Amino acid sequence: MPGMDRYAAESRRLLSMSMPFLNEELMKGTPRFxxxxxxxxxxxxxxxDPKAIVFESRLGGGSDGFVWKVRFGDEGPFALKVFWDQVPPHEPGLYYSMQRECQNAAVFQMMEASLDVDPVLVYDHPMGRKEAIENYFSFCEENCRPNLLPNATKPAALPGATYISTLPRLTKCYGWLKLRKDLWSGLPDDMQASHEDPSKVKRLMSSHMDCIGVVYELIEDGENDAAAIEELDRFLWQAGFAFTIPPNLKDWKNGIMIDHAGIVHVRGYGWNEDDYMKRSVEGMLAGLDDGTDIQDDEPLAPE
Known part of the structure; x- marks a missing residue:
């Protein structure tokens, strides 16, 4: 029954949207994994310190939120992203962008911590959800090779398996922070967030509660490198991530992916086996190889 299927899907979405994704623990030292x-x-x-924030310029925005170049006292510059939806969206089928990006950032940090201990053994060409999940959990502490093979030298990978030794270059995340609700009214007009859909801005600016922002490394403009893009794409596949939208050069600067809303880890809402298996950056790289500048209406910014 199609109606029941839609009801079940929406129930699963609402359950996923209710999952906590913020940790009150300060981002000091290595995370648990x-x-x-x-x-x-x-x-x-x-x-x-959010009280020390200084807005320097607008970097732009898109469907998920708006990004500013900021400093915190003498520290920075950084990219600050604030999401239009500070609570899960009501519309059926929509993902919660703040939840997705926070989860992705946390997963990358845990995977980096795992690789700092030892290389991770994964399926070289994972096929489907089961193998994506197995690869994903290969990064957990319980599966670290020193725990499984104490005092043993690194064994050769079996056919169909490979070792991941390092995390590809990713935009660094400095965690989430809470911004007071009256912050926006104090910004000059040329610093205000904007979007072609005014309702998105109104949703954020008219909120009566403090809002959450995520702080990222500020990536400067630079030439994209096909090898770096291919390296990250392969890592994402082997680590169990799927692209939720076709990859596009507008989401990259200097060979670094700056928009993490278009990917989802295998445990996240919106992960789809078809998207996982159909992943490809070939079209994007073809545009890069022939000098085509694949652009979007929105400015380049961590989105």
């Missing part, structure tokens, strides 16, 4: 942490990824709180 146990199996439970990967099942329930939560981004730690930034050590930066």
């Amino acid at each position: 146990r199996g439970q942490d990967l099942r329930d990824p939560r981004l730690r709180r930034s050590t930066l």
Whole structure:
């Protein structure tokens, strides 16, 4: 029954939207990366002081939120992203962008912590959800090779398997922070957020509660490198991530992916096996190779 299918899908969405994704623990030191942490990824709180924030310029925005270049006292510059939806969206089928980006950032930090201990053994060409999940949990502490093979040298990978030794270059995340609700009214007009859909801006600016922002490394403009893009694409596939939209050069600067809303980890809402298996950056790289500048109406910014 199609109606019941839609009801079940919406029930699953609402359940996923209710999952916590923020950790009150300050982002100091290495995060835990146990199996439970990967099942329930939560981004730690930034050590930066929101009271010391200084807005320097607007970087632009898109469907998920708006991004500014900011400093915190003498620290920075950084890219600050604030999401239009500070609560889960009501419209059926929509993902919660703030939840997705915070979860992705937390997962990347845990995977980096795992790789700092030892290389991770994964399926070289994972096929489908089952193998994506197995690869994903290969990064957990319980599956670290020193725990499984104490005092043993690194064994050769079996046919169909490979070792991941390092995390590709990613935009660094400095955690989430809470911004007071009257912050926006104090910004000059040339610093205000904007979008072609005024309702998105109104949703954020008219909120009566403090809002959450995520702080990222500020990536400067630079030439994109096909090898770096291919390296990250392969890592995302082997680590269990799927692209939710076709990859586009507008989401990259200097060979670094700056928009993490278009990917989702295998435990996240919106992960789809068809998207996972159909992943390809070939069209994007073809545009890069022939000098075509694949652009979008929105400015380049971590989105």
